[in-house]
Amino acid sequence: MKKKILLIAAGIILLLVVFFGWTFFGPAVHSPENKYLYVRTGATYNDVTDSLVKNEIIGSKTWFGIAAKMAGYSTIKPGRYEITKGMSLIGLVRKLKNGTQSPVSIVITKFRTREVLAGRMGRALECDSTDILAFMNDPDSLKQFGLDTNNVMVMVMPLTYEMKWNTSPSRIFREFNTAWKTFWTNERKTKADSLGLTPAQVSTLASIIDEETNAASDRPNIASVYLNRIRTGMPLQADPTVKFAMRNFALKRIYEKQLLTPSPYNTYMNKGLPPGPICTPAEHTIDAVLNAPKTDYIYFVASAAFDGTHVFTSNYKDHMAYARLYQKELNNRNVK
Secondary structure, three states: OHHHHHHHHHHHHHHHHHHHHHHHHOOOOOOOOOOEEEEOOOOOHHHHHHHHHHOOOOOOHHHHHHHHHHHOOOOOOOEEEEOOOOOOHHHHHHHHHHOOOOOEEEEOOOOOOHHHHHHHHHHHOOOOHHHHHHHHOOHHHHHHHOOOOOOHHHHOOOOEEEEOOOOOHHHHHHHHHHHHHHHOOHHHHHHHHHOOOOHHHHHHHHHHHHHHOOOHHHHHHHHHHHHHHHHHOOOOOOHHHHHHHHOOOOOOOOOHHHHHOOOOOOOOOOOOOOOOOOOOOOHHHHHHHHOOOOOOOOEEEEOOOOOOOEEEEOOHHHHHHHHHHHHHHHHHOOOO
16 A cells, blocks of 8 residues: 555656646747747836736746746846747746847948938837937047047948847947948058048048949949049039938939038038038948049049940040030930
């Protein structure tokens, strides 16, 4: 009889071991629809458990609470946590306890304004776009990077960045600054210096070229035109800067009255480079400026062939002849 009782007790213990083992170490966690649990900065333990239940990641707070006590999970670490199918309660608790976040991959393409950039970052990360804009508009915040509120966008290289979801605005721009400093090698800095330009000015010029053309083969020659104009004290007279000044990027044709738009970015009304970039400059366009060929080109105009290329000239007479051909083609195509 005693042996039978012992066997029953052992069986019960074994069942309990299996039950608790399966409960805490078995596949008890369900992956939510978007695959992630977001824990906001300042969240409490109750906020976390409420979110886990609401998103049907766990069925009950009870077993999670026991697992949390077993693992010593009490300090809440904000972030974006990937919840995989079949994860155990202990695995989930350990991930939250260790703050093992899944980074957010942010692709920066050509952005023209800081508002667009802030909106993109605000949609991808925890921080609000208004906080990011406030950082970009704060001269004191930008001093650490050697930039100001006008040229801060030169630091935003069109790359793919891996950031934690709860990254602060300050940390976002430290990430941008790291990529910027990596790109600006001593060799590139030396080339910029030989042009009489700072890295920020080179990037500002590159941003204008990026807005001028999609034809990669034309970028070096366009760079040479603008560098020649800078050297001779001639206004850049770049149409994209007028679009930027007007904040009308859909314009296909610039008329004389629009050239009078008052703005420090209007290079028809102001000599030299604008105070900052008019878009996030591409790496290859920056290199096109740094490696621009020595030419005597002073003018260029879009080809009347409408193939995306340009015609380069060194005298005004020839330039106007090609410009009239292009204007005629614009009229033929009824471009407004």
